[in-house]
Amino acid sequence: MSTPTYLYPYMDFLEALSSISPSLSFDEPLSKHTTFRVGGPASITVSPQSREELVKVFELVKRMTPSLPICLLGKGSNVVFDDEGYGGLVIFTSGMQNVNFHSADEEGYTNVTAECGASLTVLSRQCATEGRSLEGLAFAYGIPGTIGGAIVMNAGAFGGEISDIVHSVDYYDPQTGDIITADKEDLHFAYRHSLFTEHPEYVVLSTTLRMKEGVNEIIVDQMAANMTTRRLKQPVELPNAGSVFKRPEGYFAGKLIEDSGLKGFRIGGAQVSEKHAGFIVNTGDATAEDIKSLVAHVAHVVKVNFGVTLEREIRYITTKRNGD
Template sequence: MRVYNNFDLVNYNSYRVNSKCKKAYFPESEEDVVALYKSTKDFVLLGSGHNTILSKPYYNTSFLVFNGNFNAVAINESENVISAEAGASILEVSETAEKHNLTGVEFYYDIPSSVGGAVVMNAGTKEGETKNILKKVRYLDLTDMLVKEKVNEELGFEYRNSMFQKQNDKIILKAWFQLTQGNRLEIRKIMDESKARRWSKQPREYPNSGSVFKRPPGKFVGPMLDELGLKGFTIGGAQISKKHSGFIVNVDNATGNDILSVIDHVKTKVKEVFNIDLEVEQRII
């Protein structure tokens, strides 16, 4: 396990906000994770840093980071199941599936997230959601410090939500994905087409953390903000993307406070005009 003092988090959050933490731990195994939480529960858990807003320039606390570590991916070919530790990227899950002619997880390709983060928020696109392929999850329950497992039906999946988002005393350790046999060429075609669609619409040229707000029933966030004339609205270095209004991008050394100020402005305007309370999809730390 690697441990760093006064750790720079700029490359560990996709907004590329300048932020540091007092100490950062990079566990390599389930045993490492359990041992750390037995020593103290005072950790901020950070996965791949996507779908996350670091609101402070400095955190006087310890971070537990799953990013480039605790990331083993394995396959059970006889059952068409892929297992992955919480720090693995869902990109690797999708590419492992493709190599073994397994279909069902193509929508994960090019979605920036760790496995743990994807389960927590039921990550997905219009092509599919995590709940459609997740078989079971292994997690550490901080209430009694026991490692437990739950199957899909027990995880309370909703649109961009799960029991893990509502109960932050449970730390995901590993996930199993149930897939089916497919044709590798067709799988690759779906993956490439899905990536091309996202790149054509999303502002990949600037640091961002994906869609900022959950889609309210019967509405789309981007068109609402366009109607309000908010495309390009900027506070400090944070800007509502000129390419897709559902995204906030870091155009000039944005701080976490810049991003949150843009969010507050958007929520106020949408409430005034549409009487809708937008819900932030991203995790604010």
């Protein structure tokens, strides 16, 4: 793979980076790594295979190219990158998917430790198959994200949230170089909020969930029902990033948008879903700019019609790694 000329000034850094993590690539289209299927190229991408490798990548950047923007990316199911792409280093967490089921304790709880890149849906299934019947993750069956992304966003559905079953999270603070194990009460979980939305510079390395033994048939039935509901009510057939807006206190964003007559409204290739007005879909050729314009338009119309401010749930990632 040849190095683009604009990265020539970084040759020493790139050589050192590839000796830590050989999975380097340049100008990788981010549209291939996001569920919205938009986003231009990332200057550099890398996929560490362990927390040690990931930490070494951060240490190297700090030592050699401290001003290089860095962004973590799980399954890209809650983000919009710019059409111009990302002028920095995108770290994919897909190489870190180990899951460890510990033995049950005397109270009947099992701790499950999952690396940040583990798939939520796969983990949810693993908890109810292979002889296990662990309660608490059926809500996540069908959420197309990673455990790391779910911790950051405190992902939730069908009355459950990941924070309900979190025991602790190991995270890395690139500024101090520390790896910290934080218990649930120190993670500031609230609706689509966590310590990691407050500190976008922190890196979730792994999460330990504390799960109770349940009845297998009930868990499996819940998972199946949740998946059926998703397929019926959500525009799963078109690229999207889930609910665009958070639920405003006392309202449903989708209903406010539908009642504003915006179902099906489009800007360029971005459209308010005909199936569920809380979603925006990429009808085929949407750009990030189309999506952002549509998001702004929808929020404006709802504000004018109902006086309600819609707050974005999906995250815009620009080269300044502001996490929002």
